[in-house]
Amino acid sequence: MSINVLFFARYGETIGLDSLEMEGDFATVDAVRQALVGDPGFDVLNETSLMCARNQEMCSVDEPLEAGDEVAFFPPVTGG
Amino acid sequence: MAIRVQPAPFDPGAEVNAMHAANVGVGAVVSFVGYVRDFNDGHDVAGMFLEHYPGMTEKALAKIAVEAEQRWPLLKLEVLHRIGALEPGEPIVFVAAASAHRQAAFDACAFVMDYLKTRAPFWKKENTPQGPRWVDGRSSDHDAALRWK
Numbered sequence: 266m267s268i269n270v271l272f273f274a275r276y277g278e279t280i281g282l283d284s285l286e287m288e289g290d291f292a293t294v295d296a297v298r299q300a301l302v303g304d305p306g307f308d309v310l311n312e313t314s315l316m317c318a319r320n321q322e323m324c325s326v327d328e329p330l331e332a333g334d335e336v337a338f339f340p341p342v343t344g345g
Numbered sequence: 346m347a348i349r350v351q352p353a354p355f356d357p358g359a360e361v362n363a364m365h366a367a368n369v370g371v372g373a374v375v376s377f378v379g380y381v382r383d384f385n386d387g388h389d390v391a392g393m394f395l396e397h398y399p400g401m402t403e404k405a406l407a408k409i410a411v412e413a414e415q416r417w418p419l420l421k422l423e424v425l426h427r428i429g430a431l432e433p434g435e436p437i438v439f440v441a442a443a444s445a446h447r448q449a450a451f452d453a454c455a456f457v458m459d460y461l462k463t464r465a466p467f468w469k470k471e472n473t474p475q476g477p478r479w480v481d482g483r484s485s486d487h488d489a490a491l492r493w494k
Contacts, residue, residue, distance in 0.1 A: 271398070273396060273398055273466065273468060274396050274468035274470070274479060275468070275479040278479075314482065318398070318401060318466070321398070321400050321401035321404050321405075322401075322404070323405070323464060337398060337401070337466075339398070339466065339468070340468065340479070340481075340482065341463075341481070341482025342462075342463065342464070342465060342466055342467055342468060342482065343467065343468050343469045343479075343480045343481070343482055344395070344397075344426060344438070344461060344462065344465050344466075344467025344468070344469070345379050345426075345437070345438050345458060345461050345462045345465075345467070
């Protein structure tokens, strides 16, 4: 299955990417995260304050995924 | 309800006036305006950049607004947030709730701001004399949102 992964704010800057397409079997958002943090360039995704969204809705890392989903990782939000 | 996410500046006074202009049933308008400060967490701030998640930002704000409309008898609700480059002194966020009586408007306005702070995907990057710096999330914002549970 194919998943579109987005990174925002400090995460995007640290990783050096805004988005990437991933191919593989990912049962949950955390499976995507686990696959990425195998590469030291994605260490920032190990932060305990990490937030995530599936198809533009905030979710927990345990959220199940389907093919074609959009997953986003970002630090705590600071708007307002 | 109106949700606007825009790089352009806005006039908070004009926004407040528009809240009751077309509806004489409105007895109360409560508004909140957030401004860019020139100092934060011990740093001088010369300006900032507001990053957001296009698409999700609008959805997240609409979800918060719908929840406010379900909890209080509102006649109108507006949420306006700037994105992009901002200078100290500029309005960054505007929330206004209109209702027949004041309490619903007061509560709805505070609720929307508390939820926006923890659930809307915006990130501030400040320009300081030491260089650009991402603003950290505050646990006090999380605590403020919890009071509406």
